[in-house]
Amino acid sequence: xxxxxxRADLLREHGVLSATLRxxxxxxxxxxxxxxxxxxxxxxxxRLLEQLRAHNLHEEEVLREIIPTVDAWGKARAxxxxxxxxxxxxxxxxxxxxxSTTAEVEVATCAVLQLVEQLSEHxxxxxxxxxxxxxxxxxxxxxxxDSFGG
Numbered sequence: 001x002x003x004x005x006x007r008a009d010l011l012r013e014h015g016v017l018s019a020t021l022r023x024x025x026x027x028x029x030x031x032x033x034x035x036x037x038x039x040x041x042x043x044x045x046x047r048l049l050e051q052l053r054a055h056n057l058h059e060e061e062v063l064r065e066i067i068p069t070v071d072a073w074g075k076a077r078a079x080x081x082x083x084x085x086x087x088x089x090x091x092x093x094x095x096x097x098x099x100s101t102t103a104e105v106e107v108a109t110c111a112v113l114q115l116v117e118q119l120s121e122h123x124x125x126x127x128x129x130x131x132x133x134x135x136x137x138x139x140x141x142x143x144x145x146d147s148f149g150g
Contacts, residue, residue, distance in 0.1 A: 001062075003066065003136040003138055004137060004138045006062050006066070007133070007137075009058075009062075010055075010058070010059055010062070010063075010131055011127065013058065014055075014123050014127065014131075017048070017051055017052060017055060017119070018123065020044060020047055020051055021048065021116045021120055023044045024041060024044035024048060024112055024116055027040040027041035028041055028112040028116075029109070031109055032105060038108075041112065042096075042099065042100055045099060045100075048092065049093065049096055052088065052089065052092060053089065056085040056089065059081070063078070063081065066136070067081065067130060070136075077129060080129070081126070081129075084126075088118070088119060088122055091118065092115060092119070094111075095112055095114075095115045099111060099112055
């Protein structure tokens with residue numbers, strides 16, 4: 001698979017995640033406003049958990065060998081990607097449990113809205129740091145692995 005195809009595939013997955021994040025945020029806001037949206041919110045969070053798990057596994061699988069070689073910072077990029085995936089997954093699980101078990105609407109919805117913001121920011125940063133066109137392109141020339149061209 002070409003790097004541009006990998007990039008397009010992962011960005012498409014980000015689009016799906018973003019849509020589910022918007023759904024969760026909208027459900028949380030409706031629940032805050034007094035509408036009966038708790039079950040809808042839980043459904044969104046459950047889908048988000050599965051989508052994020054599948055996306056992270058896919059991203060790690062396809063980028064595991066590529067990211068360390070893209071430039072002098074590739075190894076650090078790869079380590080950061082893995083660490084952030086573990087952090088975001090844990091945060092999502094915590095929020096899902098919190099939203100499912102608390103009777104306090106404000107506690108649950110604020111946690112969800114904060115998570116939506118954090119994951120949205122994470123994906124935007126990831127698109128720059130790991131999925132940028134300058135890193136994942138089909139150019140046959142391979143950049144040097146260190147700053148001195150070695």
